[in-house]
Amino acid sequence: MQKSLSAFALTFAVSGFILFSASIGMAADVDGGAEQLRQFVRNSKTAEGDFVQQQLRAPKANEPQDKGLKVVRQTQGHFAFARPGRFVWDTQKPFEQKLIADGKQLILWDKDLNQATFRPAGQALAATPAAILFGEASLDQHFDLIDGEERMGMKWVALAPKKDPKAKGGNELPYTKISIGMANGLPKALELIDGLGSVVLVTLDKIQLNVNLPVNRFNFTPPAGAEVLRLN
Template sequence: MLTGVGPAHAVDAIAQLRQFVAATRSAEGTFEQTVTARSGRKPQQAEGRFAFSRPGKFRWEYELPYQQLLVGDGQRLWSWDRDLNQATVRPIGDALGATPAAILFGQGDLDQDFVLTDGGTADGLAWVDARPRKAEGSFESVRIGLLDGQLKRMEMRDNFGQTTSIRFVSLQVNPAQDASRFRFAPPAGADVIGTP
């Protein structure tokens, strides 16, 4: 249910997001993801685990319905597809840019890359709408849902009319992180696309 909110709430939701980004240097937890196409085809469901340490270090691991691993080591982004025995690597700056991932894993300067506006309240969450300042990449906008200063949901709309919704089932803020979680070495015999 969507309800109208006044300017005080707008400041509150955006302030919650800024505070979360400023105070969260690392996090880990589990997520559920739903991808919905404008065409109306059946939504795609996935779930997995994640961890990050700012800036640029993260591990995003899909466990169901297929296994895929994304690892950012601060300089490179690795994408590992176990079924294909294939790893793709590219510079992390090219991969993050002004994307939804930059909100979680980037430098933390939201206003440099995004225009933030009040997104109202829905589903018991305060929402912030973020649009990239530069039209680059394939995404159009992202909505961030927070509750009591904690990140609960992200909804990303891409330029093809597809919406990806991520629900953070669990999220632990600022845990100690083992640096080895953010390194990736392709297994022997794997195809590697890109230059490590």
């Protein structure tokens, strides 16, 4: 089985780029997290930095109940993005895997499996929070932004996806809650909760804003001998 990480990496990466698309430090003087996020989305062009991704769950019945959520999977690495439509989500530990969007396609490269999977970026990302990065419309056209509580030293903003009456079956995301944590004018965390109560937490560090990123940073050619899968 492919580490069961392909979906894990894809979920984190496309969702995490809500934060990256919102990364420009000119809203520190704005009190509301929702308005800060709006300003970030309007003004961010590029960013890179480090990430830690955690999948969390509540303790089971036979486990101590006072320990809070338990980390069941963790990865870490480096990210870079250029708006619109290009990013690299480079997982470095505990193993090497890359998720790359070049503006037209989404590529998952697994070094251990020597396998590259290609799929159309639009189809893979259209129904995810990454639409904030890849769309040119305002954030408020896709989400209702709701100022939330302050915790973990951050001001949290809830994102409620708006319904698209033209979409078949609606445009519902696989999460019951999407939240972004803001601190000192920067997005620092993304929290996703699904219908089963599983929690995905992405934290960012060492963010550099509006840096010069060459276009070939987002190119990927599978090495000779690699297995290549192309999904429509």
